[in-house]
Amino acid sequence: MAIVEIRNLTYRYPGSTKPSLYNINLSVDEGEFFLITGPSGCGKTTLCKCLNGLIPNSYGGDFDGEVIVDGLSTKNHPVYIIAQRVGLVFQDPENELFCTSVEKEIAFGLENLGLPREEIRKRIEETIAMMGISHLRDRAPYELSGGEQQKVAIAALLAMKPKILVLDEPTANLDPFSSKSVLDLLSRLKGEFGMTIILVEHRLEIVAKMADRCAILNNGSIALIGKPEEVLYSDEAEAIGIGIPKVVRLTKALGIKNRPLSSKSLANFIMVRK
Amino acid sequence: MRVFSFQYTRKSSIIHKIDPRAKLVYLILFTILVVYYSNPIILFLIFLSSIPMVVLGKVIDRWKISIRSALFFIIFIFIFNFIGIFWSTGSLEYSIILSIAMSIRFIALISIFSAFFLTTSPEDLMQSMVQLKIPYEYALTFNMSMRFVPTLTRELQIIMDAQKSRGLELERGNILQKVRKYIPILVPLIINSFRRAEMIADAMESRAFGASKERTSFYTLTMGRKDYIFIIVSFISFFAILSLKLFFGIG
Amino acid sequence: MIEFKGVYFSYVPGEYVIKNINLFINRGEILAILGGNGAGKTTLVKHINGLLKPQLGYVKVLGMNTKEVSVAKLAKQVGLVFQNPDHQLFAETVEKEVMFALINFGFPPEEIKSRTEKILRGLDLIEYKDRSPFTLSGGEKKRLALAAVLCYDPSIIILDEPTTGQDYNQKRNLAKLLKRFNEEGKTIIIVTHDIEFVADFIPRCIIMSNGEIVADGPSDDILTRGELLMANKLLMPQLVEICYELSINPPSIKFDVVLSKVRAIMKGEI
Numbered sequence: 001m002a003i004v005e006i007r008n009l010t011y012r013y014p015g016s017t018k019p020s021l022y023n024i025n026l027s028v029d030e031g032e033f034f035l036i037t038g039p040s041g042c043g044k045t046t047l048c049k050c051l052n053g054l055i056p057n058s059y060g061g062d063f064d065g066e067v068i069v070d071g072l073s074t075k076n077h078p079v080y081i082i083a084q085r086v087g088l089v090f091q092d093p094e095n096e097l098f099c100t101s102v103e104k105e106i107a108f109g110l111e112n113l114g115l116p117r118e119e120i121r122k123r124i125e126e127t128i129a130m131m132g133i134s135h136l137r138d139r140a141p142y143e144l145s146g147g148e149q150q151k152v153a154i155a156a157l158l159a160m161k162p163k164i165l166v167l168d169e170p171t172a173n174l175d176p177f178s179s180k181s182v183l184d185l186l187s188r189l190k191g192e193f194g195m196t197i198i199l200v201e202h203r204l205e206i207v208a209k210m211a212d213r214c215a216i217l218n219n220g221s222i223a224l225i226g227k228p229e230e231v232l233y234s235d236e237a238e239a240i241g242i243g244i245p246k247v248v249r250l251t252k253a254l255g256i257k258n259r260p261l262s263s264k265s266l267a268n269f270i271m272v273r274k
Numbered sequence: 275m276r277v278f279s280f281q282y283t284r285k286s287s288i289i290h291k292i293d294p295r296a297k298l299v300y301l302i303l304f305t306i307l308v309v310y311y312s313n314p315i316i317l318f319l320i321f322l323s324s325i326p327m328v329v330l331g332k333v334i335d336r337w338k339i340s341i342r343s344a345l346f347f348i349i350f351i352f353i354f355n356f357i358g359i360f361w362s363t364g365s366l367e368y369s370i371i372l373s374i375a376m377s378i379r380f381i382a383l384i385s386i387f388s389a390f391f392l393t394t395s396p397e398d399l400m401q402s403m404v405q406l407k408i409p410y411e412y413a414l415t416f417n418m419s420m421r422f423v424p425t426l427t428r429e430l431q432i433i434m435d436a437q438k439s440r441g442l443e444l445e446r447g448n449i450l451q452k453v454r455k456y457i458p459i460l461v462p463l464i465i466n467s468f469r470r471a472e473m474i475a476d477a478m479e480s481r482a483f484g485a486s487k488e489r490t491s492f493y494t495l496t497m498g499r500k501d502y503i504f505i506i507v508s509f510i511s512f513f514a515i516l517s518l519k520l521f522f523g524i525g
Numbered sequence: 526m527i528e529f530k531g532v533y534f535s536y537v538p539g540e541y542v543i544k545n546i547n548l549f550i551n552r553g554e555i556l557a558i559l560g561g562n563g564a565g566k567t568t569l570v571k572h573i574n575g576l577l578k579p580q581l582g583y584v585k586v587l588g589m590n591t592k593e594v595s596v597a598k599l600a601k602q603v604g605l606v607f608q609n610p611d612h613q614l615f616a617e618t619v620e621k622e623v624m625f626a627l628i629n630f631g632f633p634p635e636e637i638k639s640r641t642e643k644i645l646r647g648l649d650l651i652e653y654k655d656r657s658p659f660t661l662s663g664g665e666k667k668r669l670a671l672a673a674v675l676c677y678d679p680s681i682i683i684l685d686e687p688t689t690g691q692d693y694n695q696k697r698n699l700a701k702l703l704k705r706f707n708e709e710g711k712t713i714i715i716v717t718h719d720i721e722f723v724a725d726f727i728p729r730c731i732i733m734s735n736g737e738i739v740a741d742g743p744s745d746d747i748l749t750r751g752e753l754l755m756a757n758k759l760l761m762p763q764l765v766e767i768c769y770e771l772s773i774n775p776p777s778i779k780f781d782v783v784l785s786k787v788r789a790i791m792k793g794e795i
Contacts, residue, residue: 038692039663039693039694039695040664040690040691040692040695041662041664042664078637099753145562145563146562148747164775167689172689172690173689174562175560175561175562175718175719175759176561176718176758176759176760177561177755177756177758177759177760178561178562178758180760182577187730202692202693205721205763206760208526239652241692241693241694241723242692242693243692243696244693244762245761246762246763246764246780248719250764250780250783250784250787253780253784254784254787256789259560263763263766263767263769263770264770266767266769266770267767267771270787270790270791271771273791274790274791274793
């Protein structure tokens with residue numbers, strides 16, 4: 001069942017002459033891991049802001065079409081209502097954390113919602129246990145490493161119990177090791193807790209194998225959409241100029257029928273065939 | 275580039291644990307004293323009285339940075355005061371004493387404010403503001419501006435490095451030229467601050483900021499025994515120092 | 526031409542951010558400094574243009590001891606391009622942005638004009654010359670920041686994280702550009718944690734961890750050492766990962782090499 005529906009979405013920022021998103025149609029199922037990629041300036045960030053209602057509610061501009069998340073149309077509901085269903089993680093963790101301890105950071109959203117204190121306490125404990133970050137509890141977010149910061153940012157959103165997590169290049173500023181640990185966490189959230197994950201990411205060699213489906217955004221429109229292997233093995237993907245993983249290039253050069261997305265599955269295929 | 279260091283450092287000390295409202299009482303009372311007196315010796319005494327707080331609060335290193343920067347400013351304060359007072363009164367002795375007093379007053383103020391801000395977390399301060407019925411939005415704005423001071427300082431350093439790498443020499447030239455040289459530093463700093471503010475606003479909204487009129491305060495401050503003792507001690511020392519003038523005519 | 530000898534530096538007394546750095550870089554080399562966040566990469570390169578001076582040991586650049594010359598004098602020889610262009614763009618127009626460094630370094634007016642035009646053409650920015658830098662896209666801003674440094678023709682170019690936020694095409698164009706400047710005789714140093722970029726384009730690499738250089742050598746050797754990379758918060762390039770999975774020994778970062786080896790495996794030759 002679709003939990004996110006985007007219908008004929010065209011959006012133009014106030015003061016801009018051409019639309020940043022043009023006629024987007026997209027639906028994401030509950031529990032799906034959906035990957036969005038595309039060249040710089042293709043409209044990925046704008047799309048993320050549409051998903052939790054920041055656009056159009058806080059940005060204005062020309063918003064045509066409809067975005068429906070968990071049954072609610074974003075243009076008819078304030079951001080704080082949508083935010084309880086869609087958690088949005090940003091690129092730069094430094095600007096999304098503003099409290100002096102991890103615990104307070106997690107409490108922030110819950111306090112905003114006006115929840116009773118007992119409930120807040122319960123949710124803090126649950127979230128900390130679920131994310132495995134009890135050792136960070138009393139640390140100040142700005143002292144943490146980039147990877148830990150992103151985990152805290154995710155924890156602070158999960159405490160509000162959203163069904164969907166949208167992440168806008170969450171690992172762009174992280175080193176490979178921290179990036180991988182954040183991305184692995186997303187897989188776990190999907191696997192163990194059935195979260196719907198919508199991830200914007202360039203590093204296809206790490207994330208392609210995690211995704212159920214994938215879309216390439218180009219010049220504000222969806223250029224390709226489908227299973228990751230369909231999309232990444234297509235000739236169009238190469239023409240748009242996204243970073244096709246080496247596994248894909250190698251497999252294509254070898255002329256193998258199978259379409260593996262990770263080194264392991266390529267190796268398995270070759271060994272079995274042999 | 276470390277100037278006055280008012281940045282809160284998290285430590286566990288008895289002073290850190292005292293309720294911000296109690297410390298606010300201290301801050302106000304002693305600021306009154308500093309402004310009220312102009313006798314250098316008494317001002318120096320007030321300055322000394324702030325040291326136990328710094329020591330108990332384990333923030334001596336940071337406090338030293340503040341005092342050191344204050345000493346630098348004192349040269350100017352002394353010279354300008356001296357010229358001003360000597361110009362209007364013509365009395366050399368009076369001018370010197372008053373200029374010294376002004377300088378010590380400045381140091382004492384810096385010391386008291388450092389002792390307060392170095393041991394009080396901006397968040398607790400915000401919470402006490404809310405509990406003192408200051409609207410949450412104002413308290414939060416204050417908290418945020420404190421929170422992002424280190425971020426901005428770091429950003430300033432990067433920008434200065436970047437422009438120096440492009441051959442900008444801040445040290446050279448007369449005052450007017452020097453001021454102009456700060457344009458390449460200030461423009462990126464200001465533009466980035468706006469951009470950052472926008473991103474923070476987005477992040478806050480995404481965390482349901484403004485959702486409920488009845489925002490829960492999960493962390494509330496309650497005044498305890500030690501807080502009342504602290505307030506009482508502050509009042510006693512306040513009146514003790516005040517009595518020097520009121521009853522003994524000193525100062 | 527660049528020499529680090531026993532260099533130590535700390536911001537806070539006692540906590541060295543870089544330790545015992547010994548490094549030699551020849552004229553005309555192109556190399557990458559790799560490492561996780563906080564490994565000390567940026568601190569190291571700031572020593573090359575004198576923004577930081579060693580507390581122990583020395584750094585010599587083109588025969589000059591960095592302690593004895595000003596940042597301005599070194600900066601003319603050593604162009605440092607920072608990670609985020611928003612930290613340096615400030616001028617009213619793209620053209621003025623490029624002219625800034627040229628004026629600072631005291632070039633004569635005619636030369637300022639000709640150099641500005643040349644570099645803007647070279648980096649495909651000439652059509653934006655009268656636009657405000659703030660209206661450019663992310664990729665264009667990065668190019669402009671590069672132009673603003675390249676214009677004064679430094680013989681050493683250092684780029685801090687030039688690939689963050691860049692898509693594949695932009696990265697490939699950057700690599701081409703660097704190659705071009707390298708062929709003109711410039712020494713190029715890239716600070717990055719983008720393993721795939723280094724594996725594809727940069728022949729020498731240095732790995733830093735906790736302020737120390739833990740490995741220094743040709744990329745096709747260093748980047749094939751899985752344990753070394755993993756131990757230093759890096760990941761293997763995907764081609765190397767494939768080699769490990771298929772027990773190809775020695776592993777390689779070169780596409781054609783891996784391709785022929787995999788073919789050989791499939792034919793049953795290995």
